[in-house]
Amino acid sequence: MKPAAARRPLLLCALAAAAALSFLLVAPPPPLAAHLSTLLLTFPASPYAPRPKLLFLLAGQSNMAGRGIAPSPLPPPFRPHPRVLRLAASRRWVVAAPPLHADIDTHKACGLGPAMPFAHRLLRESGGDSSLVLGLVPSAVGGTRIWMWARGEPLYEAAVARARAALGAGGGTLGAVLWFQGESDTIELDDATAYGGRMERLVNDLRADLGIPDLLVIQVGLASGEGNYTDIVREAQKNIKLPNVILVDAIGLPLRDDQLHLSTEAHLRLGDMLGQAYLKFNSSTDSRQ
Template sequence: MIYKALVFLLLLTALAPQVQAQNLQPVVRKLQAPPARKEKFQLYLLVGQSNMAGRGQVEAQDTATNPRVLRLNKAGQWELAQDPLHFDKPTAGVGPGLTFGRDMAALDPSVVVGLIPCAVGGSGIDVWQPGAYFPDTQVKPYDEALDRARLAMQQGRLAGIIWHQGETDCTPEKSAAYQQKLRDMIARFRQDLQAPTVPFVAGQLPAFQFTTPGPKGKPQPSPDLTRINRALVQLKHDVGHYEYISTEGTHDRGDQLHFDAAAARLLGHRYAQAMRKLQQSGRSRSH
């Protein structure tokens, strides 16, 4: 019996690093004061559902901190940003937000970036309006995002919004109305936050979701997913200071629904590139 117990303990010790790597979470969250000058604190609102919140597996690179990338935590305090950024569900993991924040900080060394995580897994676009309640997580997504953004804006300047959502709206009835609802939501955020020209970047849905049999049995995106992705493209024609990013080349984590960590980081880079493009074009128009 003693021999078996020793073997079990040795096996447990050998496997411990692997188990820890699979469930790596930040142990310590360090509070950090933002810069005193509001113009030096650029704020970004992260909204949408689970693929913005992130469901990728957290690795060591996702817990490394940067003193110029902060996160507004659930309690409304600023801290050094680490994944998971979001707290909508216990399954929150790696999303695009942290990579996006790091890239935006690298693009302008003179500023500190403040990330405002507000995505809610499973939330359809209908709950992203004033007063709407989402029973799954017992929150009002739009109202709470406004509250958190306004709190952050007491110390910084809203520099952009990134949005990834649409999976819940992949039905014939909902996808047909998606374009108008998203257009209205963008206008509402800008009006309620008194930021009429704040850049807004939306992410398309990935091809691995909601597939249907195509020619020779090869899977292809469903008509509803295709309709939502087309809507995101078409919004460029009638919404100012707006851009979208592609999800081409991304992979799921094995559930055909959520991006894996590598894909989430890739999207973070794409969000930053699109955001920078909008910010630069906005500055050129203002001169």
């Protein structure tokens, strides 16, 4: 057992995380985004920040940023853990606490998404390995179309810059890109039919610009869409012809009343599904080596 002095930083982080979550559950909705941005920017740095991390770039639109409503009490897979960190907009490593995108997707009030349950699934499967530190890199922005994620566009360049900063801030390995986007590309037929080619270019550009030619990309198959061409985008997602691009299908997961955003229950299930997909991919990769 560690001495009390060594445990004190972790205890302080846990208490800070609990305080942050209690704020999230009682804060009034209208000024939520402003309050959360201020809260997260002042969130204490983690004692694990200097440690090498297994990194995950979170990209896409609102369902990745998170629109799930926080119940009380918060389910354990959404709660902070000392070894699950988040790269804040200020590029500081802090203890991850939902909403992860509050200081990234600042035009809407963010809520619960799939990334925290994903991280908790990986921790559970680590067999109590205390050396595993996870670094989540939020980069998703609601209401965005895939052409807005093309190389040279602000969203793409910001995501690449944040991924590079994460790799440089304490070191580590980029385990995967978690991509959940496409609902906005179901509105116009031209966008829907162009989706597959744009997604393949995005993957190739990310791999080239990050210098990781075999980078794993886990894309979420749409559960909903804003327009009439959801099936076309879903087919494009299923038919990406690049190696190390896998699909986790969200179809059938429960939606909120707007019939567009996933419910809290859905995010719990999706995060677990994403974790299973990542672990299965790495297990099969290891068996081939």
